[in-house]
Amino acid sequence: MASTAAAAAGTASGCRYYSQTSWALRRLGFGGAGLARPAAPRRAFSVSAAAVFDNENREYVIVGGGNAAGYAARTFVEHGMADGRLCIVSKEAVPPYERPALTKGYLFPPEKKPARLPGFHTCVGSGGQRQTAEWYKENGIEVLYEDPVEAFDGKTQTLKTSSGKILKYGSLIISTGCAAARLPEKIGGNLPGVHYIRDVADADSLVSSLGKAKKIVVIGGGYIGMEVAAAACGWNLDTTIIFPEDHIMPRLFTPSLAEKYEELYEQNGVKFVKGALIDKLDAGSDGRVSSAVLKDGSVVEADTVIVGIGAKPAVSPFEAVGVNNEVGGIEVDSMFRTSVPGIFAIGDVAAFPLKMYDRIARVEHVDHARKSAHHCIETLLTSQAKAYDYLPYFYSRIFEYEGSSRKIWWQFYGDNVGETVEVGNFDPKIATFWIDTDDRLKGVFLESGTSEEFSLLPQLARSQPVVDKAKLKSATSVEDALDIARSSLLSGSSV
Numbered sequence: 423m424a425s426t427a428a429a430a431a432g433t434a435s436g437c438r439y440y441s442q443t444s445w446a447l448r449r450l451g452f453g454g455a456g457l458a459r460p461a462a463p464r465r466a467f468s469v470s471a472a473a474v475f476d477n478e479n480r481e482y483v484i485v486g487g488g489n490a491a492g493y494a495a496r497t498f499v500e501h502g503m504a505d506g507r508l509c510i511v512s513k514e515a516v517p518p519y520e521r522p523a524l525t526k527g528y529l530f531p532p533e534k535k536p537a538r539l540p541g542f543h544t545c546v547g548s549g550g551q552r553q554t555a556e557w558y559k560e561n562g563i564e565v566l567y568e569d570p571v572e573a574f575d576g577k578t579q580t581l582k583t584s585s586g587k588i589l590k591y592g593s594l595i596i597s598t599g600c601a602a603a604r605l606p607e608k609i610g611g612n613l614p615g616v617h618y619i620r621d622v623a624d625a626d627s628l629v630s631s632l633g634k635a636k637k638i639v640v641i642g643g644g645y646i647g648m649e650v651a652a653a654a655c656g657w658n659l660d661t662t663i664i665f666p667e668d669h670i671m672p673r674l675f676t677p678s679l680a681e682k683y684e685e686l687y688e689q690n691g692v693k694f695v696k697g698a699l700i701d702k703l704d705a706g707s708d709g710r711v712s713s714a715v716l717k718d719g720s721v722v723e724a725d726t727v728i729v730g731i732g733a734k735p736a737v738s739p740f741e742a743v744g745v746n747n748e749v750g751g752i753e754v755d756s757m758f759r760t761s762v763p764g765i766f767a768i769g770d771v772a773a774f775p776l777k778m779y780d781r782i783a784r785v786e787h788v789d790h791a792r793k794s795a796h797h798c799i800e801t802l803l804t805s806q807a808k809a810y811d812y813l814p815y816f817y818s819r820i821f822e823y824e825g826s827s828r829k830i831w832w833q834f835y836g837d838n839v840g841e842t843v844e845v846g847n848f849d850p851k852i853a854t855f856w857i858d859t860d861d862r863l864k865g866v867f868l869e870s871g872t873s874e875e876f877s878l879l880p881q882l883a884r885s886q887p888v889v890d891k892a893k894l895k896s897a898t899s900v901e902d903a904l905d906i907a908r909s910s911l912l913s914g915s916s917v
């Protein structure tokens with residue numbers, strides 16, 4: 423059923439639609455041989471005579487109502503191209519919001535003023551306007567809520583939603599993001615009390631469990647594992663993190679960096695079970711999860727389990743436009759164009775050329791969701807042939823709630839390749855520098871920097887200066903190390 427927000431921003435938006443798809447394609451330069459890699463999409467469903475066409479054609483349709491969609495909508499509005507021309511088809515019941523809040527402010531305990539919608543709709547996370555359902559309505563953007571696209575036909579340029587609507591599009595922007603990877607049902611992955619966290623409905627369900635929980639198990643030592651376990655400390659819960667690797671955040675942290683964060687969690691009472699795989703989750707007599715059984719036979723009791731074992735790009739039902747076999751996701755060029763003229767993909771789901779490192783990548787972080795959305799729509803609407811040149815940026819903020827013994831706020835820019843030099847020991851800062859075989863600085867991590875120090879990181883990672891490794895290793899403080907890195911920027915050996 424459509425929500426109140428849907429009713430407010432959807433059919434009542436007074437949108438007008440153009441009726442000739444080909445008109446829009448011609449105007450955008452997609453009349454024929456415009457793109458380098460044309461590929462005939464497979465017919466995914468056929469439109470029968472009995473099918474119900476909803477209104478008329480839509481000039482621009484965004485599928486997915488998440489972070490990238492919110493920023494894309496903003497760019498349409500900035501160009502005066504939203505009113506009556508743009509439609510967002512969303513699986514969720516609310517307009518786009520800043521997803522990072524779900525494992526941060528959203529999980530503060532009730533007495534510590536948790537974040538709630540409409541407080542964090544996009545684009546507030548980057549200092550922009552709070553785009554509520556009214557904002558979409560005022561800007562003439564049609565939003566279809568709780569009506570995921572289930573089928574796609576590139577030949578007739580139509581989408582079919584779960585409610586049975588057939589939508590015809592001129593240009594299509596796929597921003598379906600990722601879905602949480604799940605533990606199989608047969609090992610208890612769907613038991614009551616087992617949580618995954620991808621959207622606000624998941625977060626609400628988790629909050630209601632946390633209110634009653636005593637003993638929680640967090641499965642996975644990545645971003646979700648770290649952020650949720652830190653949040654659980656705010657609720658004074660007995661918390662155990664279980665993961666298969668030797669240390670937390672294996673995708674980014676060095677063992678030594680991870681050890682420092684693990685110590686901090688342990689000081690907050692969190693326990694770790696490392697190098698462990700889950701055999702199954704068991705239920706108690708009430709049918710709710712009661713324990714995690716590990717492959718070695720040991721048992722960890724829990725009344726609530728949070729699973730954070732990675733995410734999978736939500737490519738369905740768009741596989742026919744071209745999926746990248748190595749990194750998954752929908753393959754696009756440097757302007758987010760897929761192999762099919764007039765179809766684009768942005769955010770987590772896009773496999774794009776990471777120009778700086780000359781490889782195809784998918785980036786599952788919000789900075790890329792925001793920037794890819796802006797870049798795609800900007801180039802689409804202005805016909806500027808400008809290549810996306812992204813510098814990877816990841817961050818986390820944990821133990822932020824009032825009264826926590828210390829707040830954690832780290833940022834990372836660049837590529838975590840090569841040898842590392844680590845300086846500092848939560849005193850209060852830590853920095854790690856990744857240096858390649860040719861002595862170039864490739865990536866840089868900083869905990870608890872000042873805003874001036876944080877602003878140095880992208881300059882360093884972008885320029886990749888040659889650094890004096892020996893000098894960096896002898897730095898007496900993080901400030902000293904950053905000064906050494908800063909001076910290498912001025913030495914003229916940057917790329």
Ligand SMILES: Cc1cc2nc3c(=O)[nH]c(=O)nc-3n(C[C@H](O)[C@H](O)[C@H](O)COP(=O)(O)OP(=O)(O)OC[C@H]3O[C@@H](n4cnc5c(N)ncnc54)[C@H](O)[C@@H]3O)c2cc1C
Nearest residue numbers: 486488489490513521522570571599769770786787788791
């Ligand atoms: C809990 C959590 C915390 C995070 N914290 C951080 C952080 O601190 N820092 C950071 O950099 N990144 C963080 N991320 C990652 C960041 O949120 C994502 O990179 C970002 O949301 C990607 O934006 P997106 O629009 O591509 O995908 P999403 O924001 O996931 O949006 C995709 C949308 O598409 C919808 N959808 C999917 N399939 C369909 C369909 N067939 N039809 C219609 N709609 C569909 C989904 O329901 C969803 O609304 C976090 C992610 C999660 C889950």
Ligand SMILES: NC(=O)c1ccc[n+]([C@@H]2O[C@H](COP(=O)([O-])OP(=O)(O)OC[C@H]3O[C@@H](n4cnc5c(N)ncnc54)[C@H](O)[C@@H]3O)[C@@H](O)[C@H]2O)c1
Nearest residue numbers: 641642643644645646647665666730731732733786817818
């Ligand atoms: N601050 C941030 O940037 C942030 C915060 C939260 C979520 N996210 C995003 O949300 C998504 C999901 O995050 P995540 O933490 O689930 O993914 P992740 O890839 O960061 O971590 C997954 C972790 O799961 C563990 N794992 C994998 N398979 C397992 C299995 N079968 N059993 C037990 N453990 C297993 C590993 O320890 C691995 O580190 C990602 O896209 C992530 O980037 C980002």
Ligand SMILES: O=C1O[C@H]([C@@H](O)CO)C(O)=C1O
Nearest residue numbers: 520522523526542546547788
């Ligand atoms: O990027 C982010 O956006 C939200 C929040 O700032 C929105 O208010 C959040 O917690 C982030 O880390």
